[in-house]
Amino acid sequence: MKKNFKSTSLDEDTIAAISTPLGEGGLGVVRISGREAFVIADKIFRGKVKPSKAPSHTVHYGKVVVLNTDEEIDEVLLTVMHPPKTYTKEPLVEISSHGSSFILYKILNQAKEAGARLANPGEFTLRAFLNGRIDLAQAEAVAELIKAKTDLSLKVALSHLKGELSFKLNSFRENLIEILANLEVQIDFPEEDLEPKDKEYILKELDNIKGGIDKLLDTYDEGKILKDGLRVVIVGKPNVGKSSLLNALLKEERAIVTPVPGTTRDVISEDANFKGVPVRLFDTAGFRVSKDTIEAEGIKRTKLEIGKADMILWVVDASSGLDKDELELEKQIESFKHVVVLNKIDLGSEDSISKLLDRFENKIYKEICAIKREGIEDLIDAVAKEAITFDRDANGDVVLSNFRHKDALLRSKEGLSKAKKSLTEKLSLEFIALDLRIALDAIGEIIGKTVTEDILNKIFSDFCVGK
Ligand SMILES: Nc1nc2c(ncn2[C@@H]2O[C@H](COP(=O)(O)OP(=O)(O)OP(=O)(O)O)[C@@H](O)[C@H]2O)c(=O)[nH]1
Ligand SMILES: [Mg+2]
Numbered sequence: 001m002k003k004n005f006k007s008t009s010l011d012e013d014t015i016a017a018i019s020t021p022l023g024e025g026g027l028g029v030v031r032i033s034g035r036e037a038f039v040i041a042d043k044i045f046r047g048k049v050k051p052s053k054a055p056s057h058t059v060h061y062g063k064v065v066v067l068n069t070d071e072e073i074d075e076v077l078l079t080v081m082h083p084p085k086t087y088t089k090e091p092l093v094e095i096s097s098h099g100s101s102f103i104l105y106k107i108l109n110q111a112k113e114a115g116a117r118l119a120n121p122g123e124f125t126l127r128a129f130l131n132g133r134i135d136l137a138q139a140e141a142v143a144e145l146i147k148a149k150t151d152l153s154l155k156v157a158l159s160h161l162k163g164e165l166s167f168k169l170n171s172f173r174e175n176l177i178e179i180l181a182n183l184e185v186q187i188d189f190p191e192e193d194l195e196p197k198d199k200e201y202i203l204k205e206l207d208n209i210k211g212g213i214d215k216l217l218d219t220y221d222e223g224k225i226l227k228d229g230l231r232v233v234i235v236g237k238p239n240v241g242k243s244s245l246l247n248a249l250l251k252e253e254r255a256i257v258t259p260v261p262g263t264t265r266d267v268i269s270e271d272a273n274f275k276g277v278p279v280r281l282f283d284t285a286g287f288r289v290s291k292d293t294i295e296a297e298g299i300k301r302t303k304l305e306i307g308k309a310d311m312i313l314w315v316v317d318a319s320s321g322l323d324k325d326e327l328e329l330e331k332q333i334e335s336f337k338h339v340v341v342l343n344k345i346d347l348g349s350e351d352s353i354s355k356l357l358d359r360f361e362n363k364i365y366k367e368i369c370a371i372k373r374e375g376i377e378d379l380i381d382a383v384a385k386e387a388i389t390f391d392r393d394a395n396g397d398v399v400l401s402n403f404r405h406k407d408a409l410l411r412s413k414e415g416l417s418k419a420k421k422s423l424t425e426k427l428s429l430e431f432i433a434l435d436l437r438i439a440l441d442a443i444g445e446i447i448g449k450t451v452t453e454d455i456l457n458k459i460f461s462d463f464c465v466g467k
Contacts, residue, residue, distance in 0.1 A: 001252070012034060014034025015032070015116060015118070015123055016030060016033075016108055016112065016118065016119060017466040018031075018117065018466050020104070023098060024101075025152055027096055027099045028099035028100065028101075028103070029096050029097075030095045030107045030357075031093065031096070031109050031119075032092070032095075032116055032123060033088045033091070033093075033119075033127060034091065035091065036115050037093045038051050038091055039052060039091075040114040043114040044064050044114050045060075045062050045063070045065055045319055046063050046065055047060045047062025048062070048417070053094060053107075055080070056080065057085070059078070060077065060078045060080070060294070062078060063075050063076060065110075065283045066110060073097075073110065073410045074097040074106075074107065074351075075105055077095075077377070078093060078095050078096070079094040079096070080093060087124055087125075087128055088131060088458050089127070089128065089132070090131065095400070100289045119272075119464045120308075120461075120465070121465050122143070122462070123192055123460065125139050125460065125464070125467055126139070126456070126460045128178070130449060134161075136445075136451060137160060137165050137166050137405065137447050138160065138162075138166060138260070139448070140404075140459060141161035141400060142467060144161075144402075144428035145157040149271065150226075150273045150276045153227060156223060156226050157227075157343070159399070162392065165398050165446075169447055172443055176440045179202055179205055179436060180433060180437065180440065182202075183429055183432060183436070185431050186198075187430060202423060203420060203424075206416050206420050209416060210413060210420075215414075216400045216409060217406060217410070220400040220406045221285070222387070222390055224387050224403070225277065225388065226277070226399065226453065230274075230277055230278065230279045231280050231310045232307060232313060233307070234281065234282070234304060234312075234313045235287055235305075235313070235333065236314055236315030236326075237317075237325050238285065238288055239259070239260075239262075239263075239286060240286070240343055240344070241285065241293035241343040241371070242283055242284065243264050243342060243394040244267075244306060244370035247288040247370075248368075249379075250270055250279060251377060253287040255268050260289070261286060264298070264389045265285055265294055265297075266296060267282055267285075267298075267305055269283075272370050274384040274387075275380060276388075277384045282394070284301065284302035285302050286299075287299060287328075287329045288325040289325065303332065310335070311336070311383060312333045313338070313339055313379075314329070314330070314340050316356065318344050318348030321355065338363070339366060339383060340364070340366070341366055342360075342365060344369065345369050345375070404446070404459075405446050406448045408442045408445045409443070411438070411439075413441075414438075415438035418438075419435035
C-alpha cells in the first residue's frame with residue numbers, strides 16, 4: 001500500500017547512537033536527536049551551562065557522568081542545536097569525546113539510561129527525510145557520499161545530495177501534474193473531445209519528459225560504476241606478468257611475482273583509483289589446462305571472476321605468439337569489454353611484436369613493460385576512458401547511479417508510452433489519465449513523494465548506525 005509519510009513530529013521518541021566509526025581514534029561522537037535530547041543531555045552532562053539552557057549552535061566544555069552521580073566518564077565538548085536548522089530538524093545534541101569505543105559505548109549507555117532509545121541504522125537520516133529537510137533521493141545520497149572513494153564519485157554523490165537529480169525529477173513531475181490537471185478538467189465534460197491542438201501539445205510534452213528520462217537512463221551504467229566501482233579483472237596465461245601488472249597498477253608489491261608459471265593460485269583483489277574512476281582490481285591464476293588440483297581450482301575461480309567483470313585486461317607476452325590456451329581464453333572474454341595488454345615489450349623482438357599488433361589491430365591494446373612500469377599511465381587512461389565516456393567536466397550533467405531510481409524511471413517511461421498510445425488511438429481520457437498517474441507515481445517514489453514502508457525500511461537498513 002502506498003502511503004504518504006508524515007513528519008516524525010515531536011511525539012516520537014528520542015534516539016541516540018555512536019556516529020563515528022568504532023575503534024581507536026582521536027575523537028568520537030555520540031548523537032542524540034528528538035524531543036527529549038536536551039533533557040537527556042542535562043542529566044548526563046556537567047558543565048558551566050545546562051544544555052537545555054544553552055543557545056542554539058553553541059559548543060560547551062564539560063564532562064559526561066554516570067547518571068545521577070558525579071562519576072566522570074570522559075571530558076567532552078557538547079554541541080547544542082535547536083530545530084529547525086539541525087540534521088534531523090529535531091532538537092539535536094552531539095557529544096564529542098575521546099575516540100575509544102569503550103568510552104563511546106559508556107556515554108551511549110548513559111544516554112539510554114536517561115531516556116533515549118538506541119537508533120536504528122540510518123534513523124537520523126530517515127528523520128531528516130520524514131521531517132522534510134531532504135527528499136528520499138537526497139537521503140540515499142548521504143550513503144553514497146560516505147562510500148565515495150574518488151573525486152569523481154564524490155562529485156556525483158554531492159550533486160545528488162544537493163538535489164540536482166531531485167530538481168530534474170520535480171520538473172518532470174510538475175509537467176505531468178499540469179497535463180493531468182488539464183485532462184481531468186476535460187474528463188468532467190465527457191461530451192467534448194480533446195481539441196487537436198491540446199492533443200498535439202500533450203503529445204509534445206510527453207515526448208519531452210520521455211526524452212529527459214531517457215537521457216538520465218543513459219547515464220546509469222557509468223553512474224553505477226562511479227558509485228560501486230569498476231571491476232577490472234587481469235587475465236592471461238601463466239607467467240605473462242599479470243601479478244607484475246597488478247603491482248605496477250597499485251604502485252606496491254602486493255602480489256607474489258616469480259619466474260615459475262602458476263605462481264598465483266587464488267584471486268587477489270585490491271582497490272585503486274584510475275583518474276577518478278573507482279576500480280576494484282582482480283589478479284587471477286594463469287589460464288591453462290592443468291592437472292594440478294590447486295591450480296585447476298584457481299582457474300575455476302578465474303572463470304568466475306571473468307563472469308563478473310566490467311572490464312578485462314588480457315595480458316599477453318609480447319615475446320611469444322599466442323598458444324592454444326590463449327585462443328581458448330580469447331573466446332571466453334570475447335563478449336566482455338576488454339583491453340589487450342602486451343607485456344614484456346622489453347623482451348619482444350620487432351617481429352613478434354608486429355605480428356601481435358597485426359593480430360590485435362581491431363582491439364584496444366596497450367604495450368607495457370610491467371617490471372619497469374612503462375606504459376602503465378597510458379593503460380590506466382585507456383581503461384578510465386573506456387569505462388566513463390560522459391563529459392566529466394560538464395557541469396549540471398546529472399547522473400543516475402541507483403538501481404531503485406533506474407527501475408522507477410523505466411516504469412515511469414512505460415506509463416508515458418502507454419498514455420501516448422492511448423492518446424493517439426483516441427481511447428477514453430480516463431485511461432490516459434491512469435497511465436499518466438502511474439508515470440507520475442513512479443517518479444514520486446524516487447524522491448519519496450509516494451513510497452511504501454517496505455521501500456523505506458530497505459533503503460535505511462543499508463545505512464550504518466549513527467547516520
Ligand atoms: N622482462 C620482463 N619480465 C617481466 C615483465 N613482467 C613480468 N616479468 C617477469 O615475468 C615473470 C612472471 O611474472 P608474474 O607477474 O608472476 O606473472 P603472472 O602472469 O602473474 O604468473 P602466474 O601467477 O604464474 O600466472 C617474473 O619473473 C617477472 O619478473 C616485463 O615487463 N619484462
Ligand atoms: Mg601471478
